[in-house]
Amino acid sequence: MSPLKTAREIPIGGMIVEPGNSLNYHTGSWASKQPRLDIAKCTGCAFCMNYCPDDCIKSGQVDGQFRATGIKYEYCKGCGVCVAVCKFDALKME
Amino acid sequence: MSDTTKKAFTGADAASWAMKQINPDVVAAYPMTPQTAIVQNFARYVADGLVDTEYVTAESEHSVMSATIGAVAAGGRAMTATSSAGLALMAEMVGVASGLRLPMVMAVANRALSAPINIHGDHSDVYLVKDLGWIQVFSEDPQEVYENMIMAVRISEHPDIQLPVEVNQDGFITSHAVERVDVLEDATVQEFVGQKKLDKYLLDLEHPVTIGPLELQDYYFETQKQRNDAMFKAMEVIPQIEAEFSKITGKIYGWLEEYRMDDAEVAIVVMSSTAGTAKGVVDAMREQGKKVGLIKPRYIRPFPADALVASLKKVKRAAVMDRAISFGAEGGALFNELSSAMYQRDGQTHMQSILFGLGGRDITPADIEGIFQGLLDGDEQLIKYVGVRE
Amino acid sequence: MTQKIFEVRFHGRGGQGAKTASQFLAEAALDEGKYIQAFPEYGPERTGAPMRAFVRISDEPIRIHSGVEHPDLVLVIDPSLIGIVDVTEGLTDAGIVMVNSPKSPQEIGAQLKFTGKLYTIDATTIALQELGKNIPNTCVLGALLKVLPIVKIDAMKKQMEHKFGKKFGEAMVQKNLKAIQRGFDEVKG
Numbered sequence: 001m002s003p004l005k006t007a008r009e010i011p012i013g014g015m016i017v018e019p020g021n022s023l024n025y026h027t028g029s030w031a032s033k034q035p036r037l038d039i040a041k042c043t044g045c046a047f048c049m050n051y052c053p054d055d056c057i058k059s060g061q062v063d064g065q066f067r068a069t070g071i072k073y074e075y076c077k078g079c080g081v082c083v084a085v086c087k088f089d090a091l092k093m094e
Numbered sequence: 095m096s097d098t099t100k101k102a103f104t105g106a107d108a109a110s111w112a113m114k115q116i117n118p119d120v121v122a123a124y125p126m127t128p129q130t131a132i133v134q135n136f137a138r139y140v141a142d143g144l145v146d147t148e149y150v151t152a153e154s155e156h157s158v159m160s161a162t163i164g165a166v167a168a169g170g171r172a173m174t175a176t177s178s179a180g181l182a183l184m185a186e187m188v189g190v191a192s193g194l195r196l197p198m199v200m201a202v203a204n205r206a207l208s209a210p211i212n213i214h215g216d217h218s219d220v221y222l223v224k225d226l227g228w229i230q231v232f233s234e235d236p237q238e239v240y241e242n243m244i245m246a247v248r249i250s251e252h253p254d255i256q257l258p259v260e261v262n263q264d265g266f267i268t269s270h271a272v273e274r275v276d277v278l279e280d281a282t283v284q285e286f287v288g289q290k291k292l293d294k295y296l297l298d299l300e301h302p303v304t305i306g307p308l309e310l311q312d313y314y315f316e317t318q319k320q321r322n323d324a325m326f327k328a329m330e331v332i333p334q335i336e337a338e339f340s341k342i343t344g345k346i347y348g349w350l351e352e353y354r355m356d357d358a359e360v361a362i363v364v365m366s367s368t369a370g371t372a373k374g375v376v377d378a379m380r381e382q383g384k385k386v387g388l389i390k391p392r393y394i395r396p397f398p399a400d401a402l403v404a405s406l407k408k409v410k411r412a413a414v415m416d417r418a419i420s421f422g423a424e425g426g427a428l429f430n431e432l433s434s435a436m437y438q439r440d441g442q443t444h445m446q447s448i449l450f451g452l453g454g455r456d457i458t459p460a461d462i463e464g465i466f467q468g469l470l471d472g473d474e475q476l477i478k479y480v481g482v483r484e
Numbered sequence: 485m486t487q488k489i490f491e492v493r494f495h496g497r498g499g500q501g502a503k504t505a506s507q508f509l510a511e512a513a514l515d516e517g518k519y520i521q522a523f524p525e526y527g528p529e530r531t532g533a534p535m536r537a538f539v540r541i542s543d544e545p546i547r548i549h550s551g552v553e554h555p556d557l558v559l560v561i562d563p564s565l566i567g568i569v570d571v572t573e574g575l576t577d578a579g580i581v582m583v584n585s586p587k588s589p590q591e592i593g594a595q596l597k598f599t600g601k602l603y604t605i606d607a608t609t610i611a612l613q614e615l616g617k618n619i620p621n622t623c624v625l626g627a628l629l630k631v632l633p634i635v636k637i638d639a640m641k642k643q644m645e646h647k648f649g650k651k652f653g654e655a656m657v658q659k660n661l662k663a664i665q666r667g668f669d670e671v672k673g
Binding site for chain 3: 102
């Protein structure tokens, strides 16, 4: 972690001036378990992607088909909702 | 002295246990970190049938205070709890409760005001409302919370006072820390607080009254002077009630607590949990031969000017620590009131304002030692921030 | 005389019982006539997020209310925190570390780059066996008391019976008592 800034160095009013800097906050350490993706079972229904509260499911084209392609483990907090909504057993908490 | 039972209680547990033993007619509740456990514990007591209290869940703290006002105006004994933004939200009604001269007790787990949002302990919330006519007492640890809550009922209801009382404790630092608390028996507490004496504030169809009218330029000032007179009358009454409670617990209370002040050359003035940490520092520095002492105010309203100045006059230099910034003021709120009191009494003690601990920033023994050492070295800085990255 | 205060830091994740463990320890010490303090420190307050809990134990009333900076003892309830959190931070020279892990003290010591006194207890496995749940806190407490009898193991067991009896019933109490005892018996180091 970078050293803490002084009162003179921070923006006023607690404002966050760097758009999207929550990307610097790797909350993956919060998870005691995280999901493993089995791409072979994925049908590309995108339920997991739509439900994930932290936008941690990566997607892309696999053999010309839209599929989930991976998990952003540095952010995934291990809530397990993706596993709960996947109807195809493509995700498992480990 | 009465029998006690040893408990492992947080400050929140201590407050809610006192409320349970007091068994008020009404408790209005709304959650707010870090006081939530107070009203949550009490909800469990209500559900388990351990109290006869009517528990009113309101939609906001403003309504909580309104409900408490209604309950007391109708003749009931009522209590509640809040913190920070909740206290700020109910501020309008906090003034009303005092203006209507309604006895009630509110536990506040002191927490930083927004913005930015911070859930941790500092005194900005109590400072916000300190001039609204509530008696304000501070508790160093869960044991003091317990005892202050019980005494507060008698103080607020005393016929010469009839002002609401706020019992403060440091958010998280005290409210969430488990410590040993020696609690009295239910009967002892019940006997001490007694039945509320009903006078005009009662839904009495035989003797109807109007509460909360409009007062124009012809009367408003008189009513407010009357209210301030009650505050000053409290200065005579509070020691009596505390003396009565002392017979039960064997402890001394008072406007302030002095620690190793008799031959001190310099002193720190600080309220609440930090005073506890400071006592350890006093002992450590005394072992090095440094003549330091501590003054811990218990009440800030009414402001015990005579007692505080008498104590401060014992030293040549003092640092007054405020756990809140009064933005734009020359120093903290307690510092300013004390400076004024000193000046009015021709005091010669050189005083310094210390601003510390905002938003739950830890105040360590090393920090406090630094403040004492600064005093011993004749530090001339009028306002000093301790613990901030400047 | 500067007061002698024994300071403990627990590392856990929200929901694992580190705070409860800190309270059990404190209350057991209170029952034995000590003065105590127990308080949690959360970052984001949610299940799984790393948190810490602290205990102070002393023969005299404890007046300090600032944070624990130099613990005499560190207990790591969740070994997955090693590497994420500096669990040996501030530890006194004679300080002791105890980790819930199936690994040996030597292995954990290497992982932590810590050469002081280190103990391990496979509390997760024991908890799963005895309680049927992954709540290792009571087992870790049992292990702690073998290494450092801050309170007598019987005092801790009494605390457990008292606290758990009301909440979880006799069966769970007995299971936890077994977990404590196994922690006590099986700690390595």
